[in-house]
Amino acid sequence: MTGTAPGTAPGRPPEPAAVRRYVTGLADAVREAVLAAQHRAGSRLVRGHSPGGDAQFGLDEVAEAAVWKYVVGHDLPVAVYSEDRGLQYHGTDPAHLLVVDPIDGTRPAVAGLESATVSVAVARMSQRPRIADVEHALLMELRTGAYLYGDLATPGIVAHGYDHPVPALTATTDLTRMFWSLEFNGHPARLMTEAHGHLIDLSANTGGVFVFNSATWSISRLLTGQLDAYVDIGNRLLRDDPALLPEFERVGNGRVLHLFPYDIAAAVFLAERAGAVITDGYGQPLGDTVLTDLSITNQRSCVAAATPELHRALLSAVRWKK
DSSP: OOSOOOOSSOOOOOOHHHHHHHHHHHHHHHHHHHHHHTTSTTTTSEEEEOTTSOEEEHHHHHHHHHHHHHHHTSSOOEEEEETTTEEEEESSSOSEEEEEEEEETHHHHHTTOSOOEEEEEEEEOOSSOBGGGEEEEEEEETTTOOEEEEETTSSSOEEESOSSOSOOOOOOOOTTTOEEEEOOTTSOHHHHHHHHHHHHHHHTTTSEEEOOSOHHHHHHHHHHTSOSEEEEOHHHHHHHOGGGHHHHHHHTTTSOOOBOHHHHHHHHHHHHHHTOEEEOTTSOOSTTOBTTOOSGGGOBOEEEESSHHHHHHHHHHSOOOO
């Protein structure tokens, strides 16, 4: 833990426009560092594991260092919770907590693919901040620099760098026609195909099925109109049947790797403000997710869809374990 922990009288928060400049500047700094290091030797090497248990690649180290360099280079007192470094403090009595996933989609990033983002959510500092407390959110594409931004002071979301108006949610309601993505990292393939393999068969030809290895990229594609839905059901399967724990630990190198708060904090805020439907696998809101807790009980599932009809159809069609 670096710096001074927050007291009971946080400093005066900056204006929304200042926070937007700050978080876009942060994402730009991370993007610049990552693009410069993307093809260096060592970017694909696994250097260790994050506090949550996910593999930490060389490129992750570059991105995490860029976050902290930016933070300490500015006078704004903030607390920062990032994927690999956990909770750090810069300055005294910060008014805000930054929840940062410097590269959501490290594997696509080290492969030179486009499905990776910088994710930043900003919440008012408190003893137990939740996704419901997020006040600003940004998702910036690593490849292009295009971004989606939203805050409580401005209706809807702001999109920058896209060649068409965004948000542009589709009107898809039919499971056979949906373009959707799903998650396999840390999820036993057998359990996944048992639960929604029939949906893959149903939509792979008349729609489209994708695995992007990035929750934020997948959810943001709903907002750009490229996808109709995103599904990550592993956490509900485990909650429904705790006896599955050894299987999830087996594919997670001894850990459970479901959606962590930093994976979805910014994406949930932006998706809700854009009009998408986004819940956990039980159809419940994700707002109670604690932003600084990586425990199994605080990990989440996610079902997101462009329309309420498609969201209901997905929840009903998945073969949940009883």
